[in-house]
Amino acid sequence: MTGRARLGATLAVCLALPVLAGCTAVTGTGVAGTAAPRSTASATPPPAASVPRIPTADASLTANAAAVVVAPVRIQLDRLGIDMKVTSEGLDADGAMALPPNAADAGWYRYSPGVNSRAGATVIAAHIDSRDDGIGPFSRLRNATAGDRLTLTGADGSTVAYTVTELRQVGKIDAPMAEVFDTAGAPRLSLVTCGGSYNSKTGHYVDNVIVTATPVAAAASGN
């Protein structure tokens, strides 16, 4: 909420600036000082838009190589008896996230951040139950509580420890996919399965169970 309020306030300043400056162009990057509006009353209208200096960067291919993404291959959450292989998954024919057929295995959305990523949500999901092998370990995700520790192992053998911060059960119609798959913001983990009642007519569960976890190191450095 505070983040949003602050954004709104920044926008308000942005809105105020061009007006006060006599409707000439004013850059958004010049917003920093709240003093800006004060300086304008007596100012003669500038002849043209003001432009701050801008940084430059090497545009070569080598300087802009795609970041190496380390795929998670195993997830363990000991308290809930979860220890699963993680496979790399894309989209199904309907544009939803594809999952491994076995409920015993979890899928990592391969376009989400990998292990050790610097930003955004790494997404791992698994069937709560499947035709192939019945009820899976992610059926116990709904018993997760804040503070539960879990570990992801990357394809390169690296491990990252996470702490569960939130458990939510949301109707699929309202399920916040943009949030679950957010590629920006602090690094975190979105664990997803189904929950709630099962609609035998549609063959789908009504809800998604969503667990959010944050890297232990990041949480520690935040203090």
Place this chain on the structure above:
Amino acid sequence: MKTRIMAGGVAGAFILAALAVPMSASAATNAQLSVLHGIPGVTVDVWVNGKLTIDDFKTGTLAGPLSLAPATYSVAITASDATSATDKVVIGPVDLPLADGGNYTAVAHLTTDNKPTATLFTNDISKTAAGEGRLTVRHVAAAPAVDVLAGSTPVIEGLTNPKEQILNLAPATISASVVAAGTTTPALIGPADVPVVEGQNTIVYAYGSLEGENLAVAVQTITGLHTPPTGIPAGQTGEAARAESTQQTQSAVGIGALGLLLAAAAAAVVVVARRNAGSRA
């Protein structure tokens, strides 16, 4: 305190907006302008509206993005030792009309016949489809029409200076080569690994001069165009839901039995109490 100042700012903006400008102006979003230097062998200065904005700008570098209120900006490119926007001019001044919320790259480059020029490109910042990335290829080199090969397959054909072509693709690293249109060898540029990343527009510029033997590639990336999957259908049989409801029924039965026991115990206590009371009376 902060909140109050900001609230004042908002109110002030609206009042002044009403007095001074059409309402639409208050909804303006800044435009984003990047600048690419694609003329080999010359370091330049870039002047925007007469002010030095990029000093000692080197070939193959990208500046920005600069966040600018929508307006038309006058841009001049001069030698790096120029003393003003009108001294030792290499290109311009040119007018760059930047629209509300637009995303642009101004490129200083060579024409097909080796003369310095500037082109304003509008970058495609529409959302990419879930699971896709975008590749934009721009021909800003002193060279005739080209094809772009991915591996040995032409994916762009007959691209001419200063045109672009946009492809929406599954994310992958593409081994890309630029060849003369209608040929597959020799490669004028590359092969080079070009990353196509989900939710990102990778903009590749072929710049330099064929005759000058300094053709090269520059890259610009625009992130944040990602679209999430439509959902996560993560259950197939309902077995887990049935197991859960069975468990709940069992617990409910358990609680019922316990309740009966407690009720019986309470009744016993009452009976004992009454007996005691009776004996006292």
